[in-house]
Amino acid sequence: MTIRLAIADDQALVRGALRALLSAEPDLDVVAECGRGDEVVGMVVGSRPDVCLLDIEMPGLDGITVAEQLAESCPECRVLVVTTFGRPGYLRRAMDAGVAGFIVKDTPASELAQAVRTVHGGGRVIDPELAAESLVEGHNPLTEREQEILRLAEDGSSITVIADRLSLSTGTVRNHVSSAIGKTHSANRAEAARNARELGWL
Incomplete structure (x- = not known):
């Protein structure tokens, strides 16, 4: 079965690289992409991907807020955060927003593809170093x-x-x-x- 993917990242080069890497896998198909946070929900509603790869820092709307919106409007679409900003607080906030995975952009291509498959299959994928760091930092104490x-x-x-x-x-x-x-x-x-x-x- 082919897994349908959508990519949301404000950097065109990154989107292109992700599309090329993932499209090379026989069971993955990139069906939509966008570069703004406030375009993601419309993109997902229109293209109905199985998994949405989502950056955090984007113009229009940040990825964590987008993840919350997707959890409400498109719960059947699993969200995998793929970001440069591997910060413990982001991980916790993303998990609270309902994302299924959180990895950094320097993850090897084979691991990224496997992360997509795991998330699509109902599993969770979290960058191990970031997870350990998040445990040390604890929850966001700010109101x-x-x-x-x-x-x-x-x-x-x-x-x-x-x-x-x-x-x-x-x-x-x-x-x-x-x-x-x-x-x-x-x-x-x-x-x-x-x-x-x-x-x-x-």
Whole structure:
């Protein structure tokens, strides 16, 4: 039986390489591809692949949010995250979003093809080094509000600007920032945002 695949990655060269590698397998057929996160659900609905290979950082919508949408709208399509960003926080968030597999892009072609078959067969595939690292790092300790504030802090926005954007008092924002700084073991909000991003918590 041929396994139908869709590929979502914002880098055309990566999409082309994945398509070439997977299409060389006799039982795999790439039926659709796109380069934006906000195009994935429409692509999957239109092409009905068995497995969708999904990057995390894409324009329009991030891959983890897309995975959540696919779990609701196209539960029959299994999701395999194939990303450059092998961060423990991303792995945990992706698993919570319902993905069936999570591997990094430097995975050998034969292992990638086998990962697709495993996921299609109902199994799970997780990069072993990343899984071990994820166990060490633990769950994302940041609340949704703290994550929201740190995302706004990434561009250097002041407490006042962040408070205005979120319709919160400056005191409330300061409390959330202080908590996030402590949880990320950082010196200030900019460092907290950077550390949280590197851990895949944002």
